Amino acid sequence: MSERTGFAGWWDRARAVAMLPLISIVLALVFGAVLLIVSSPLINGWDPLLPFTAYRALAEGAFGSVNGLVNTLVNASPLVLAGLAVGIGFKGGLFNIGAQGQFLAGALCATIVAIALNSASPLVAIPLSILAGMVGGLAWGFIPGALKAFTGAHEVVTTIMLNFVAIQLVSWVISGALRGTGPAVTFARTDPIVAASLPIVVGRSGHLGLLLAALAVPIAWWLLFRSTTGFEIRTVGANPDAARYAGMHPRWITILTMSLCGLLAGLAGATEVLGEVRYMPASYGTTVGFDAIAVALLGRAHPVGILFAGLLFGAMQAGAGLMQSQAEVPVQMVGVLQAVILFFLAAEIIVRRTLRIRTAGTGVSSELQTVSRSYGEQASR
């Protein structure tokens, strides 16, 4: 088939790229439906129509009202930011499992500054707190980057370890130095964030973080595909040896990429704590950092793809509440769906063969070839 140009060509490419993710989503929904029917006797008696009730409630909760839509966006924005943090890592040949830790480090640093500036003007407190969050995340991303560049320690292991270190760090700071004293504080948490709490821009809960996430997508796209740095990141990701031969410095690019990933995940943490939670608990229960891996894979590590994937996962999380209250299906169903979507994406060769899809090889696997295959190569660096 000859390549079409203009809008038709763009459409062809979009279809080729989106085909497999869409099929994976449909297959996951089918799997979910089977699971729902099989487990329906445990919910409210045998009910073969449960999938329809459940999925309808899920969709209604996510898109059925203005509040639902805003909720979708609120849930999606940290996923998009953290998804970019994982996705840019993929482009640079790095598997960033540490978005969770970078998210927490960002949230923690943002909180420290926000609490310190609690009586300052919002015009000062907000930008400084967000900046602190980005710096915190950057630092947490810099560590595994530097370790990989200079000692060869694989980032998959170091970022997993740093995730747990971050949990303890948050617990120490929040239950110690930053523990709140106000009347609202009934467990180990900080006082409410006042001055630095992000203004609402849309609906009941749509805070400024939505705009930041929306801004981050084009910036990340420009950075990756239109800037010299992005070209270097992608070259190092595709072939570090070729990059070195071309006069680039893979070590520094690795550190830069990881730091950039950390910065984005830290921003996600900052907006979440300043805009959504508005205080910081000592044990911050979130799975954003892990969901972000799924978002980045579903979005094929491309900023636009990550935006759509983040919106989808955000919608599922926003609708899960209504699904639980209306159809009595536990919210954990959403986690199952996310995992199954990933499963079909990972098994793309099999899906392609079974369904006889012949689209261009735009798979996640091709992006990732240099990532986990380097796992055993620490010594040879």
Place this chain on the structure above:
Amino acid sequence: MEAIYGIPIIGLIVQFVVYFVTELPGFSGTIVAAATPIALGSLCGFMNERSGVVNIGIEGMMLTAAFVAWWAASIAAQLLPNIDFGLLGITLPLLIGLLAAIAAAMLVSAVHAWLSISVRADQIISGTIINIFAVGITGYLNLLISQQSPPSAGRFEEWRLPDFISDLPVIGWLFDALLGVGPIGLTMLISVVVLQVLLFRSRWGLRTRAVGEHPKAAETVGIDVIRLRYRNVILGGAFAGLAGAYLTIEFGSAFQGEMTAGRGFIALAALIFGRWTPIGAFGAALLFTASTGLERSIRFAAPEGALGEFLTGIPLQFYSALPYLITIIVLAGVVGRSIAPAAVGRPYERESKAA
């Protein structure tokens, strides 16, 4: 002795060692109990990574097994007679729970094996999928099942050592701590020793190491790389199954959502710290949980004097973070480097036979 305490740093270290050694018998039981699931998880990782497959899904496999063990034992307790074998608290329902947990974890491992060996998907993504799926499915089913508040099937009992062993001077407590465990704990101890011997002294061990380090060379001398990898990964799942079952039918007797709480990742850390050997991983698991034991002992019985001030001055969270920090340091090669099997993470592609 008192004179040594005068010298600042050395004095502190000596004081610390004395404190640690005197406190150790007191909390050694907790250390071994906490180390058991971690060591078992490490054995799962060991079976995978030594034959060249990354497994970051140990956490998910353990969580699945923990849930299945509890659920299957509970169902069996409702349907079957409660036959007591009169040994270590082993009853028919618990035995069924244990076998179901092992089967479930092996099934999850089989999916991991299929994705990473046959489909040649990214092995780290496969592990991530297992982790996300396990949290979702166990949380989902647990919520539905716990609405009907099913009866618990109880749990295995620890082995009570004969008095003449526990009463041995100086080392009696050591036997007591190591061997005073339930059937799963004992299985773990035996497996660690057996796998260590097999790895370096048997045909299977040699082949596994060959497949993990240089699969192409292994294939040239007639080893079926694909088959060996499948077998090891699926067998490794059995250890994750034991680890999960330990949490719900030996250490405790109930399931809670996300109850593995990062143990699968500590197991990965222990494997790395133990340089990919069973004994090393077991030692690392003990060392890691000792830091938790130390935290507890400092909280309840802090030493006196300068050492006490120093130890209580360290945030308690530091002890919890210690295993992870140590792993990073070891991996970075600052203190004795730990190196992974060379072929870990690479799917093996057979050279085409048609040519």
